[in-house]
Amino acid sequence: MNTTLKSVSSALLDAPYQLNIWFDSFLWILGNFGNIGNVIIYSHRSYRQRAYGIYLLGEAISDFIYIDFLLLTRILQNGFQISITGHYNFICKIRQFDSVWNPLVSLTLFAFAIIDRILSVQRSNKYRQWSNRVKLSYKICIAIPLFWLVFFAHRLILYKIRNGSCNPLPGFYASFDSYVEAGFTALGVPLAMAILAFFLLRNIRNVTHGKVLPINNNQPVATTTRSNLQQIDSQVAFMLLLQIAISILTRIPYVAQVLYSNITQYWSKSELHIAIENTVIEFIRILSYVFFTTSFYVSIITNRRFRRQVKGLFKKKQVIDHTTQ
Template sequence: MATIDTLNYISRQLNIYLGLFMFIFGLIGSCWNILIFRHYSLRLSSYCTYILILSIASLIQLLFDLSDRIIDQGFSIHWTIYNIAWCKLRYYIAQCTSLIALSCLVYSSIDRFFSTCHQIKWRRLNSVYIAKQICLFTILFWMIITIPTLIYVKPIQLTTDHCVCQSSSLIWSKIIMYFFNLCCYGIFPWVFMSLFGFLTWKNTRQIRNHRVGVISTMNLTRMARFDDQLASMLFLQIIICIISSIPFCIQNIYYCLTQTISTNLYRQAQENLCFQIAYLIFYFNYISTFYSNYLSSDIFRHVSKEVLMNLCKKREDLSREITMINHQENNHKQLDKRKYNIFTI
C-alpha cells in the first residue's frame, strides 16, 4: 500500500512533468491556432471566428492557471498566496477565460448547425458579424458575472502549514461549486454540444441533396468538402471536451457529497491525487483544439503549412502576396454577385 508521502510525491510529479508537457504543447497549439484562423482563407467563416476567440482564451487560461498550478502544486512554490492582488487577479482571469473558451466551443457547434440548415432564416445567423457580436457579448458577460471573484477570493489559512487562494464567502463558494464547476464546465456544454452536434450530423447527411443546381460540380465538391471538414473538426472537439470534463465533474460531485465528512491524512492524500489527475485531464479542453483540428481536417493541415511558409518569407514578399490575394478575392466576389447568390459557409 502506498504511503501518504508516496501519494503526495506522485501528485507533485504529475503536475511537474505532465503539467509542463501540457503547458508547452498547449502554448504551441494555441499560438498556431491564432495564426491559422487569422488566415485569409478562414477569416470569412463565423465558425473560425469562434475558434479564434477560443484559442486566445485558451492561451490566456494556460498562462494564468496551468502555469500557476505547475509552480504551486508541482514545485511547491506558493508565491500566489502571499500576494493578495495577484491571488484575486489570477483566479479572476483564469475563471473568465475558461468560461469564454467553453462558451465559444458551444457557439461553434450551434454555428455549424445553422450553416447546415435548409431554411434561409437560420442560415442568416451564420455570419462573421453576428459571431463577433456574440463573442464580444460573451466576454463582457463573463467578466461581469465573475466580478464577485475579485471581491471574495483571497489567501486563506486552512492549517498552520497550509494556505490556499480561494473564496472567503460561503455563498459564492457554493455558486462556484454547483453553478460554475458542475453546470458551466460540465452539464451545459455536454447538453448543448451533444444536441447541436447530433442535429448538425443529421443535416450534413442530407445537405448534398439540397445544394443549388446552378453551382458547378467543382464548386459543389469544394463547398461540400469544406462543410464536412469543419463538421469533422467540431465532432472530434466535442468528444474530447466531454471525455476530459467527466472526471472533473465527478470529482466535484464527490467533493460536494463528502465535504462535511472528516477524513484521515491518508484518505486526504488519495483524494488529492484523484483531484490532480482530474484537473489535469480537464486542461485537454484548452490544449487539444489545434491537434484535433490537424488530425481531422485536410484543409486545416494545408493552411498550417501555408502559415509556416509565410512565417519564413520576407515581409515584402508576403505583403505583395496578400495584396494580390485580396485583389483576387474582390474580383471573385463581384463575379459571384452577378451570377448567383449563395449562402455563406
C-alpha cells in the same frame, strides 16, 4: 510490511506534485505551440471571411491566455510548491476569477462556431441566412467575454487570502459559489456540448448523403453529389465534432469530482484515503486542460484545408530563409 506501506504512502503523497510538474508542463508546451498555430492560421484572410473562423480565432486567443496564466501558475504552485495566490491577494482574486471566466469564454465561442456550421446547412433559408454573419461574429466575440465578466465579477471581490490559501468568503457565499461553478463549468458544459454534438452529427450525415438543400422556400435544389464547399464544411464539422468529444470526455470526470468533493467535504477520511483522493483529483483537474491545448492538433488530423494552411506557412518560411541567405 511497514516499510512497504511507508514507501507507498510517500509515493502517493508525492504523486500530485509529480503530476503537476510533468503532465502540466507537457500540456503547457503542447498548448502554447498549438494555440500560437491556431492564432496564426485563423488570422489568415480566408478564415476571417468566415464567421466560424472568427469564433475559433477568439477561442484560440482565450486558450492561449488561459494556459499561460492559469496552467502556468498551477505548475508553479501545485508542482514546484511556489506559493503565488497565497501571498498576493490580487493574484488570488484574478486566478479564481480566470479559472471559471476563461474556460467559459473559450467554450462559448467554440459553441458559436458549431452553431454557425449547423445553421449553414439548414433546409430553411430563414435559418441558413443567420450563418456566416461575419460582422455579427465580431460583436459576439466582444459580448461573450463581457457577459461572463459581469456574471463572475463577484470572485474579484469576495475571494481573499485566509490562512495562506485563496478562498471565498465563508458561509452562504462559499456554498453559492461552489454550486454555481459546478452548474456552469461542470454540469452545463458537457450537457450543452452533447446537444450541439447531436445536431452537428445529424448535419454531417445530411451533407455526406447529399440531402436536398433548398436555396429558398420555393426553389429546392437536389444535390446528388457533394460540392467542394460541402466537402470543406463536412471536414470542419467533423473537426468540431471530435473537439466536442474531447470536451465531454475530459469534463465528465471533472463533474464527478466536483459533485464528490461537495458531497464528501465533511466526511471523516483516513490519511491513506485523503492521499489517494488528492492524487485522483489532481489528475482529473489536469485532464480538464486537455481540450484547451489540443484543438490545433485535432484540426491538423481532421481538416485538409487546415493542413494546407500549415504547410503553406512552412513553405513561406523556407522561401524567406532562402532569400535572406
